[in-house]
Amino acid sequence: IDDAVESAIESLCPLAPLHNPPNLAGIRAARRYFPGVPHVAVFDTAFHQTMPPHASLYALPYELYEKHGVRRYGFHGTSHLYVARLAAERLGREFGAFNAVTCHLGNGCSIAAVRGGRSVDTSMGLTPLEGLMMGTRSGDIDPALPFFLHRAAGIPFDKVESLLNKQSGLLGVSGVSNDCRTLWEAADGGHVRARLALEMFAYRVKKYIGAYLAALNGAEAVVFTGGIGERDILIRRMVCSGLEWLGIRLDEAQNNATFGREGVISAPDSRVRLMVIPTNEELEIANETLPFARKAAS
Numbered sequence: 001i002d003d004a005v006e007s008a009i010e011s012l013c014p015l016a017p018l019h020n021p022p023n024l025a026g027i028r029a030a031r032r033y034f035p036g037v038p039h040v041a042v043f044d045t046a047f048h049q050t051m052p053p054h055a056s057l058y059a060l061p062y063e064l065y066e067k068h069g070v071r072r073y074g075f076h077g078t079s080h081l082y083v084a085r086l087a088a089e090r091l092g093r094e095f096g097a098f099n100a101v102t103c104h105l106g107n108g109c110s111i112a113a114v115r116g117g118r119s120v121d122t123s124m125g126l127t128p129l130e131g132l133m134m135g136t137r138s139g140d141i142d143p144a145l146p147f148f149l150h151r152a153a154g155i156p157f158d159k160v161e162s163l164l165n166k167q168s169g170l171l172g173v174s175g176v177s178n179d180c181r182t183l184w185e186a187a188d189g190g191h192v193r194a195r196l197a198l199e200m201f202a203y204r205v206k207k208y209i210g211a212y213l214a215a216l217n218g219a220e221a222v223v224f225t226g227g228i229g230e231r232d233i234l235i236r237r238m239v240c241s242g243l244e245w246l247g248i249r250l251d252e253a254q255n256n257a258t259f260g261r262e263g264v265i266s267a268p269d270s271r272v273r274l275m276v277i278p279t280n281e282e283l284e285i286a287n288e289t290l291p292f293a294r295k296a297a298s
Contacts, residue, residue: 001027001039009041015069015126038296040289047077050118055215058125072130074122076104080112081119082284083225083277088117090262091220091273099219101212103205104279105235106226107135107178111205113212114219121215123208129165133204135178138168140204173197180232202238209239213246213272222248222272224265225279231260240274247271 006027013020031039048056056072057065064070080102088098095117102112109132113121123131133139146160155163163172171178174197176186186194213219228235233255240250249270258265258276266274 001031001041005041006031015073038292040292042078042285042288044075044077045073047081048072048074048112048119048122051120051122055121070126072122072125074110074112074119075124075128076108076110076112076122077119078281078284078288079104079225079279080110080114080122082281083223083279084112084114084117086277087221087223087273087275090275090277093220098221099216100221100223101209101216101219102223102225103209103229103239104226105132105205105224105229105232108137109134109139109205109226109228111208111212113215115216121212132208133173133201134169136166136169136171138164138172170197170201173200180228180235184234198235199238202235205235205239206243209243210246218247219272221275223275223277225277230276230278233259236265236274236276248274250274 006024009020009024009027013024027039027041030037051072051074058070058072060070083104084098084100084102085095087100087102088095091098098114098117100114102114104110104112108128110122110124110128111132112119112123125131129137129139131139141164146157146164149155149160149163150157169178170180170183174183174186174191174194176191176194176197177183180198180201183194183198187198209222224230224236236255237250237252240248247270249267251265251267251270251274254263255265257263260278261276262278263276264273265276266272
């Protein structure tokens with residue numbers, strides 16, 4: 001990070017109003033108090049900058065991209081990169097020749113299509129709201145829905161934004177919680193909306209996996225990570241059920257035995273390997289920072 005990078009981060013605040021300003025404050029404080037130490041910014045969007053234009057652009061007037069940077073950026077990049085690289089290593093494949101669908105499932109959720117070790121599509125967009133249903137975020141909706149809510153329900157647009165980001169998803173549908181553990185307990189007790197929320201969540205993950213396998217023309221692995229991906233055995237079962245025609249077969253015993261740890265959960269005859277790999281975004285950030293630290297120390 002130098003003054004030019006700091007200025008660039010500041011200029012991008014309108015694209016990330018919840019994240020850039022507090023991060024920028026931390027950067028400025030660190031540079032002020034530790035002037036002799038190299039400072040590095042690792043962007044969560046960086047891994048997805050290899051998306052081709054046909055995947056990253058919206059079907060809007062092109063000048064909105066040229067003048068305002070309106071495009072799909074994607075997030076969770078450090079997580080997708082980390083688990084994709086580790087999956088290739090575990091399968092004995094060169095990362096540059098590895099195709100996979102990586103599923104980061106937690107309170108925030110995203111899926112990435114990785115071809116030849118590079119992100120070619122991802123479910124989050126200009127903001128983290130697009131894509132999968134999440135803990136409190138709606139994910140994909142009809143673009144006209146905010147206008148309908150404004151006209152029909154009289155909800156101001158700033159309240160609509162809050163509704164879609166903080167009151168929707170698993171919490172909004174269930175009316176109970178954004179935590180899958182709580183929702184499974186409620187569903188087992190007969191709570192209809194809790195079960196509906198879980199079914200909707202798994203269904204949308206399944207749809208994106210199918211779409212990205214089509215975009216990749218097949219893949220060697222589907223990787224689950226994040227709090228839900230690593231620990232929710234039932235969600236993984238629901239996601240994989242019905243994908244047998246794509247060559248995906250879950251091993252129930254392996255799935256049941258893999259909780260919060262690394263493991264292969266696909267059946268031996270599954271053409272696509274199903275893997276659980278706990279993410280380590282901090283380690284990925286450290287790995288990307290290490291060359292700069294070495295350079296400064298030399």
